[in-house]
């Protein structure tokens with residue numbers, strides 16, 4: 075497996091800066107997820123690593139060597155797309171065998187058989203090898219697409235929203251499979267998504283991409299608990315982090331240049347209804363693990379979650395306190411103010 079580095083890489087399409095001075099180090103065997111909204115430059119970043127796009131500035135390094143001028147077919151990285159891209163007229167076996175049978179590989183048929191069997195076992199597809207590729211469920215097709223990359227034993231895997239066309243249950247199953255596979259083969263993976271659950275469950279580290287810039291990279295815990303900027307704070311968390319105006323607080327308790335005060339819903343402490351701080355409960359959602367309360371003070375919504383065994387009903391008042399240690403302060407330009 076391989077290390078991948080981007081050094082100050084930029085890519086423009088006409089007036090659009092798709093990737094803007096991006097530097098990223100993916101360690102050997104690491105699972106890095108690039109998380110960002112539509113148009114943030116995620117796919118372009120993967121295409122730059124694969125060599126399908128050339129950077130306007132900066133370099134891509136694979137295993138410490140500048141790959142910028144290396145042809146995509148020579149980079150030995152496998153790209154897995156959202157669409158399954160299988161050969162519909164071939165069986166699962168022949169789809170998996172296809173990369174091994176290329177003339178450049180000169181793999182013997184007995185080796186091809188052994189390798190296909192091994193990968194099919196890893197993906198729990200042994201019983202489907204004779205099926206035509208079109209006679210599979212969406213989840214099975216994506217397994218075969220992943221298998222086709224695995225048989226090549228590439229130096230790294232680049233995955234572009236590989237689960238996004240699957241339904242919720244299959245997505246969860248395949249997510250767990252991917253995590254297991256990563257542990258089993260120790261692959262270097264750069265994985266792109268706009269789904270925060272995929273990002274936090276799969277990643278060793280998450281890189282938050284906004285407008286072509288990497289605004290933060292860290293473990294899921296670091297990015298969630300210690301965001302560098304407002305956009306990183308908003309990217310993780312469901313329900314999302316509360317963003318409150320300074321007017322919500324005593325002015326003397328805030329840093330001078332705070333323009334937004336943020337607090338995670340689970341950090342809000344619920345108190346008795348007769349507290350002066352009590353807010354009106356507008357909406358209540360119950361799930362077996364927690365209550366979700368949407369409260370209101372003069373038109374400002376405040377979302378709190380709690381696993382407390384207490385009965386709430388809409389229209390009542392609920393006291394809250396916002397512990398100072400849980401408050402995050404941000405400037406008007408979105409930068410974090412550390413106190």
Ligand SMILES: Nc1ncnc2c1ncn2[C@@H]1O[C@H](COP(=O)(O)OP(=O)(O)OP(=O)(O)O)[C@@H](O)[C@H]1O
Pocket residue numbers: 087090091092110111112113114115116117118119268
């Ligand atoms: N070949 C191209 N020609 C012109 N503009 C492009 C091209 N490829 C990407 N772009 C633009 O570059 C920006 C980044 O696109 P990119 O596909 O990398 O974003 P993304 O984060 O992967 O988005 P999505 O989640 O919607 O796939 C977008 O504004 C997009 O319209």
